[in-house]
Amino acid sequence: MPAYTTHDIRNIALVGQTGGGKTTLAEALLHAAGAIKSMGSIEQGNTVCDYDPQEQQYEHSLNASLVWLRKDGKQVNLLDTPGLHDFFGRAYSALQAVETAAVVINAESGIEPATQSMMEHALEDELCRVIIINKIDSPTADLAALVDDIRLTFGDECLPLNLPAASAGKVVDCFFRPEGEETLFSSVADAHTNIIDQVVEMDEELMEIYLEQGSELEPDQLHAPFEKALREGHLVPICFTSATTGAGISELLDVITRLMPDPTEGNPPHFLKCEEGDAVPVEISPDKEKHAVAHVFKVTNDPFRGKLSLLRLYQGSLTPSSQLFIGEARKPFKVTHLLRIQGKDQSEMEQAVPGDICAVARVDEIFRDAVLHDSHDEDNYHLQPENFPMPLFGLALIPNKRSDDQKLSDALHKLQAEDPCLVVEHANQANETVIRGLVTCTCG
Numbered sequence: 001m002p003a004y005t006t007h008d009i010r011n012i013a014l015v016g017q018t019g020g021g022k023t024t025l026a027e028a029l030l031h032a033a034g035a036i037k038s039m040g041s042i043e044q045g046n047t048v049c050d051y052d053p054q055e056q057q058y059e060h061s062l063n064a065s066l067v068w069l070r071k072d073g074k075q076v077n078l079l080d081t082p083g084l085h086d087f088f089g090r091a092y093s094a095l096q097a098v099e100t101a102a103v104v105i106n107a108e109s110g111i112e113p114a115t116q117s118m119m120e121h122a123l124e125d126e127l128c129r130v131i132i133i134n135k136i137d138s139p140t141a142d143l144a145a146l147v148d149d150i151r152l153t154f155g156d157e158c159l160p161l162n163l164p165a166a167s168a169g170k171v172v173d174c175f176f177r178p179e180g181e182e183t184l185f186s187s188v189a190d191a192h193t194n195i196i197d198q199v200v201e202m203d204e205e206l207m208e209i210y211l212e213q214g215s216e217l218e219p220d221q222l223h224a225p226f227e228k229a230l231r232e233g234h235l236v237p238i239c240f241t242s243a244t245t246g247a248g249i250s251e252l253l254d255v256i257t258r259l260m261p262d263p264t265e266g267n268p269p270h271f272l273k274c275e276e277g278d279a280v281p282v283e284i285s286p287d288k289e290k291h292a293v294a295h296v297f298k299v300t301n302d303p304f305r306g307k308l309s310l311l312r313l314y315q316g317s318l319t320p321s322s323q324l325f326i327g328e329a330r331k332p333f334k335v336t337h338l339l340r341i342q343g344k345d346q347s348e349m350e351q352a353v354p355g356d357i358c359a360v361a362r363v364d365e366i367f368r369d370a371v372l373h374d375s376h377d378e379d380n381y382h383l384q385p386e387n388f389p390m391p392l393f394g395l396a397l398i399p400n401k402r403s404d405d406q407k408l409s410d411a412l413h414k415l416q417a418e419d420p421c422l423v424v425e426h427a428n429q430a431n432e433t434v435i436r437g438l439v440t441c442t443c444g
């Protein structure tokens with residue numbers, strides 16, 4: 001049995017412009033929680049998330065990576081996503097698996113195109129959102145102006161949960177224990193009042209208590225309205241961090257474990273039963289006694305380790321002996337290797353509970369976006385289609401040797417299976433293979 005329940009799980013995707021510090025932030029969170037002994041860096045090419053040799057060579061994330069940590073009994077599953085526009089499909093796929101999108105903004109460069117896309121996309125997907133302003137150690141960052149800019153661009157519901165301290169190097173909590181030190185701008189008392197005012201608007205009874213009691217509400221009294229405010233987009237908390245100095249990292253871990261939704265919270269996933277041209281919404285609940293229903297949000301093909309399928313379990317439990325159908329297939333496969341993923345490392349799991357993110361190895365028939373289930377009652381179930389950006393650029397490929405045709409075709413189909421925004425076509429007239437992607441360098 002796992003040492004945690006569905007209520008203990010927090011699923012978070014780190015999204016945003018490349019260079020904002022998402023991969024370093026994941027590393028810092030793992031380190032702070034004791035999941036890794038020392039912190040790797042992008043420059044040394046030894047982070048847990050960017051383990052692919054190409055990622056290390058380019059010093060950019062190219063794939064969504066799954067890592068996990070345990071803090072105060074909570075199981076935090078983090079998906080670090082690529083911020084390059086070329087790989088938005090991979091970032092959007094990761095958003096399908098989580099309750100919370102953590103949009104990372106680079107304090108040096110402010111709001112960038114990917115910030116905008118990810119904020120909008122997460123809202124469309126009805127996810128809870130939190131903004132992380134990273135690189136607060138930068139001497140060129142104007143943090144007060146950035147907060148104003150964020151509120152102007154994304155609305156007044158964006159409110160700081162903590163603030164950078166006047167003496168750089170740490171942040172001051174404005175929510176749990178708002179007795180504070182001097183801050184770089186604004187004040188702890190103002191930030192505290194603004195957050196509480198925003199949260200109590202979700203609950204009339206609490207509003208009355210608040211008006212009688214003043215601002216002495218306990219964080220526990222605020223949990224339900226806080227979660228509702230996140231779910232309804234009425235509140236987008238802002239947290240400050242420096243992934244390299246460690247400022248704000250333990251505070252961010254607290255925010256994740258104490259305030260972010262568990263899989264029974266947040267907005268429920270939209271599953272559809274698609275039959276004879278009709279798509280009817282169906283309810284899925286994070287109940288471990290019900291039939292298992294999982295969605296495959298990522299597949300990778302490793303030449304040595306074979307196919308790895310990352311899945312989010314929405315209902316029921318999984319064990320290595322579970323027998324699962326892939327989509328509408330009549331014959332099930334046996335899970336055998338149910339895996340927990342830590343970057344490139346894998347460890348066997350005895351059981352997955354509803355809401356957890358895990359992986360299944362070496363099942364060639366699984367494809368990205370497949371629904372895996374253990375009863376024919378859930379045949380024809382699909383997760384509502386994601387609004388992926390359309391591929392815009394095309395590149396014709398001709399192998400050097402005609403005899404390499406098959407090799408090229410196999411490699412491209414594997415790539416296509418991994419990236420929802422990559423399309424491989426055969427142009428019959430010209431007898432050419434054409435790949436289409438989001439920008440030219442995807443195809444280069």
Ligand SMILES: Nc1nc2c(ncn2[C@@H]2O[C@H](COP(=O)(O)OP(=O)(O)O)[C@@H](O)[C@H]2O)c(=O)[nH]1
Nearest residue numbers: 018019020021022023024042134135242243244
């Ligand atoms: N000064 C500073 N540099 C950072 C911080 N976080 C990340 N970096 C650096 O910013 C660069 C991009 O970081 P990375 O984690 O790859 O960003 P990602 O593209 O969002 O994943 C790397 O050189 C990091 O060392 C930070 O908090 N402060």
Ligand SMILES: [Mg+2]
Nearest residue numbers: 022023060061
């Ligand atoms: Mg990265």
